[in-house]
Amino acid sequence: xxxxxxxxxxxxxxxxxxxxxxxxxxxxxxxxxxxxxxxxxxxxxxxxxxxxxxxxxxxxxxxxxxxxxxxxxxxxxxxxxxxxxxxxxxxxxxxxxxxxxxxxxxxxxxxxxxxxxxxxxxxxxxxxxxxxxxxxxxxxxxxxxxxxxxxxxxxxxxxxxxxxxxxxxxxxxxxxxxxxxxxxxxxxxxxxxxxxxxxxxxxxxxxxxxxxxxxxxxxxxxxxxxxxxxxxxxxxxxxxxxxxxxxxxxxxxxxxxxxxxxxxxxxxxxxxxxxxxxxxxxxxxxxxxxxxxxxxxxxxxxxxxxxxxxxxxxxxxxxxxxxxxxxxxxxxxxxxxxxxxxxxxxxxxxxxxxxxxxxxxxxxxxxxxxxxxxxxxxxxxxxxxxxxxxxxxxxxxxxxxxxxxxxxx
Numbered sequence: 001x002x003x004x005x006x007x008x009x010x011x012x013x014x015x016x017x018x019x020x021x022x023x024x025x026x027x028x029x030x031x032x033x034x035x036x037x038x039x040x041x042x043x044x045x046x047x048x049x050x051x052x053x054x055x056x057x058x059x060x061x062x063x064x065x066x067x068x069x070x071x072x073x074x075x076x077x078x079x080x081x082x083x084x085x086x087x088x089x090x091x092x093x094x095x096x097x098x099x100x101x102x103x104x105x106x107x108x109x110x111x112x113x114x115x116x117x118x119x120x121x122x123x124x125x126x127x128x129x130x131x132x133x134x135x136x137x138x139x140x141x142x143x144x145x146x147x148x149x150x151x152x153x154x155x156x157x158x159x160x161x162x163x164x165x166x167x168x169x170x171x172x173x174x175x176x177x178x179x180x181x182x183x184x185x186x187x188x189x190x191x192x193x194x195x196x197x198x199x200x201x202x203x204x205x206x207x208x209x210x211x212x213x214x215x216x217x218x219x220x221x222x223x224x225x226x227x228x229x230x231x232x233x234x235x236x237x238x239x240x241x242x243x244x245x246x247x248x249x250x251x252x253x254x255x256x257x258x259x260x261x262x263x264x265x266x267x268x269x270x271x272x273x274x275x276x277x278x279x280x281x282x283x284x285x286x287x288x289x290x291x292x293x294x295x296x297x298x299x300x301x302x303x304x305x306x307x308x309x310x311x312x313x314x315x316x317x318x319x320x321x322x323x324x325x326x327x328x329x330x331x332x333x334x335x336x337x338x339x340x341x342x343x344x345x346x347x348x349x350x351x352x353x354x355x356x357x358x359x360x361x362x363x364x365x366x367x368x369x370x371x372x373x374x375x376x377x378x379x380x381x382x383x384x385x386x387x388x389x390x391x392x393x394x395x396x397x398x399x400x401x402x403x404x405x406x407x408x409x
Contacts, residue, residue, distance in 0.1 A: 001017050001018060001019060003042065003043070003049045004047040006019075006047075006072055006084070007048075009082070013072055013073055014071055016069070016070070016071050017069070017071070017084065018067070018068070019042065019049075019067070019069075020067045021042040021045075022043055022044070022064070023041065023061070023062050023063065023064045023065075024062060025040060025125045026038075026039075026061075026062060026119045026125055027040060027041065028120050029055065032076050036055045037053065037076075039051065042066070049083060049084060050083040052075075052076070052084070053085065053086045056087075056088035059108075059116065060091070061096070061098055061129060062098070062125035063098050063126060063129065064097065065094045067091070068091050069086060069090040070084040070086030070087075070090060098129050098130070098133050099133065110132060111136075111137050111177075111178075112177035112180075113166065113181070121165065121169055122161075122168065127157065127158035127161040128158070128161055128162050131145075131159050131161065134159075143189060143192075146194065147192065150192060150194075160195075160197055163185065163201060166178065166181070167201045167205055170182050183202075183205050186202045186205065204378055204381075225291050225309065226292040227289065227292075228289075228290040229289060230280045230283050230284040230290055232280070232281045232283075232285050233284070233285060234285060236281045236284065237281060239277060239281065240277050242274065243275070246393070250262075251286055254282065254323065258371070259368055259369065259370065260367075260372070261367045261374070261387050261388060261390040262390065262392075262393065263329065263374045263375075263382060263392045264373065264374065264376070264393055264395060265375075265376055265392065265394040266376075266377065266395050271395050272375060275373075275375050276375075279373055283323055287321060288322055288323050289320065289322040289323075290322070290323055291312065291322060291324040293325065295327040295328035306359060309363070312324075312366070313362055313366045313369065316366075320370075322369075322371075323370060323371045324366065325373050327374070327375050327376075329374040329382050329387075330376055330381035330382050332356065332359045332363075333356055333359065333383045333386040333387055334382075334383060335381060339352065356386055357386075360386040360387065363387050367388065374390075
């Protein structure tokens with residue numbers, strides 16, 4: 001049956017259908033009823049549709065031509081759109097393009113990268129898998145392939161898509177070995193005329209590549225919002241003499257009742273530790289309640305965090321002195337640049353947009369009540385429009401960067 005007949009609404013929900021087409025994308029795995037489900041986009045030349053099935057041992061890749069028997073249903077994560085639900089035994093690989101099915105499990109590891117997970121995290125899977133097959137994700141081979149493309153006049157776009165996917169894999173899976181591999185690859189490519197995207201990817205990875213840089217950012221004691229009442233006095237400021245100017249600013253804001261959303265951009269792991277210490281000392285000196293929201297909680301428990309922040313905002317007393325310290329604001333307020341690197345499928349982008357809108361509402365309300373300080377490795381990934389007019393201060397210079405409604409550094 002042509003896919004266009006299904007997406008056109010010609011069949012009632014629950015109808016059993018048989019389709020044959022080519023897999024164009026492997027979509028992120030999702031949970032339904034306590035079980036994990038795999039998804040892929042299927043095209044037959046007439047239209048495209050999403051197929052979902054319980055996670056199984058079948059190893060599919062973009063470029064596979066498959067026969068699918070399943071039933072029409074509303075997509076669980078986008079009910080207005082129809083999809084096909086099936087089981088792995090009703091999915092047959094008729095032809096393959098990139099890697100022979102019998103070899104896929106044994107070739108799944110490409111150095112520190114899990115190929116299947118990498119593909120499920122990104123869009124443009126045909127481009128990414130092409131780069132994987134050509135290079136095995138080996139830094140030296142990636143350099144050689146870039147050189148070959150440049151010398152022959154061939155497009156490097158598929159290799160850039162692959163590099164973006166490797167970078168996001170490293171960051172969002174908190175994989176130190178993968179981040180080190182990306183960093184080495186980018187170093188090898190520095191002398192080639194590739195473009196500004198390498199600088200962007202390098203900026204994202206540089207801080208995250210070492211255990212000193214990555215581990216503190218992605219760890220933190222406690223889950224959800226951690227509430228503390230630290231004790232400190234003026235003598236404690238000797239512990240953070242390099243950031244005394246920042247500490248004085250925060251102390252003045254709290255004492256004068258000034259409400260700001262300050263984004264601090266750091267470039268080394270030890271700077272993050274100092275930011276945490278400054279916030280703790282400032283809260284102690286001013287007698288403020290300190291609310292801590294670490295990157296690990298933001299990344300792993302986003303929906304529950306939203307509920308907690310709403311509850312926190314509702315329970316704040318009008319005259320209460322408090323400071324919220326947030327890490328990785330780019331995960332809650334990603335801008336177009338960040339979303340472009342993630343290459344999320346359309347359904348996921350819609351979900352991210354809705355979630356960002358929810359966070360925007362509650363943070364705008366919260367920022368009218370208390371001081372908010374955020375720490376990030378890349379302020380250029382944060383959508384300033386979502387949080388009003390944030391103040392941006394790179395620790396490297398200590399100089400405030402003016403922010404406007406089209407905020408982007």
